[in-house]
Amino acid sequence: MFLTTARVRKKETVARNCFTLSLKEEKIASHCTPGQFVHVRLSMGYDPFLRRPFSVAAADPAEGVFRLLIQTVGEGTRLLQGIQEDQPLDCLGPLGSGFVPGEAPYFLVAGGIGAAPLLFLAQTLSKQNQPVRFYYGTASEAERVPLHAWLPATVEQIDATEDGSKGFSGRVTAALDRDILQGIRPGQIMACGPEAMLRELARLNATWKIPMQFSLEERMACATGACQGCAVEIAEEAGMINYLRVCREGPVFEAHKVVEFHAKASS
């Protein structure tokens, strides 16, 4: 974990309300692993007061550059969208515990901006010659980030939109379910996206029974593990249920241990 100042190399709008930042910061770029995030200070004043967490979406240690993929949702992300090339950005990171290797083939399931950590994961897995399918769901085509700029050619991309404007018509989870029913089975699923998507994956996995990891979000203050603010209920070994920290033990957890999804999925 480093407290450092990154420089904005490049800012690009990539979809409706969605932009990327390429940040020059060698220490973060060379130490981050897929699923980890950075905690970014957006104002030197008190508004907004707290930092904001964003997943690392790509890293190039040789260049000393890492990238963020950000959706503008509120005051903080709006401020960040206004940042100019060459400006400094106060970053704390890399933080958290990322994805853990499983069994190939890997199916990555992204809902909307949840694509961010999975893009980094897809790049890393591809470098290790692991077979990857990337399921990418959005509400409509306008929200879609052109992933071909991020994904290696060997990664097979499966598109889904809820309004049918691109690819499979319906939820990304339904696209995955269709494939699994047809016998296209992963050894490991890694997912990040809205709560409803993760909940549906947990429900479907009662039938699939495939090892699955989720990258979770929770409101954060310190993002280092010091404040216990980002607690999520996790069923640990021996049936113990404890609050773990999304910023420290997470953000990636084994799906079946996330009590919230598990309980509601099986009820």
Added chain:
Amino acid sequence: MQKLQVELGSLVLKNPFMAASGTFGFGEEYANIMDLQALGALVVKGLTLKPQKGNKPPRVVETPAGMLNAIGLQNPGLDSFLARELPRLNQQEIPVIVNINGAEESDFVTLARELQDVPGILALELNVSCPNVKEGGMAFGTSPAVLSSLVEKVKRVCGIPLIVKLSPNVTDIGEMARAAERSGADILSLINTIKGMVIDTHTARPLLGNLTGGLSGPAIRPVAVRMVYEVFQATGLPLIGMGGVMSLQDALEFFMAGASAVAVGAGNFVAPDTIPRLIADLQSYLERKGMNSPAVLTGLAHGSR
């Protein structure tokens, strides 16, 4: 080099800046970013006899110039603290103050008895002001009689400096300070968080899992400074001031209001290098002003009383 050492009665700190309880965990988290030995003191997360699970999430929410938290004193409990956390802190020679909590008087007394002769603990801070737990917590810090009885009992078993952390959620904080002083407190620290609430307008429900939380950060600083000022007049005890400190300017307000030391809480989350920066800035401030000790600043705002 100016000497930054301060003395709060028999508690001697190498500089007047401490990490406030609950905002620095047990030190481990920030070890990569700063030299923890440089801290005046590290006040560890609120400790209870038995492990505490903590409150239902969400536990934190941002507010204007601050935040609400409702952690609910999640901590590993006394045994685990002694077996795992304290040895590591001692090995790194970090000056430790333990913040103790309980649902009943006997919990505080047991904790104080068990901890007071453990090597490597500088002082105990009695947390009678946590707004986020159902039992105990703030209830001990809002009635002078209840506070007196508790402080007296803890003091009887505690051979190291006893700090009583006051709640701002009272009408007259001077009265609480006097009650603590009469009953044997050695030092007072203030303020703990101010009870507050945020409503999620989408769900039309309070946002925090605990419904209410404690407000901290720059938003509470003027309240905290006023209370330090009042308590300085109400008692003769050394004071540790806190509430929204992020810069030397903020810290100076607390010193001048009457504090001998200053703690940083939520500021650590925003700028994890706040405390090392305060130490360096105070150093050059004292040099510039030709002052020979931070103690010179304490209570300046009261003029020649």
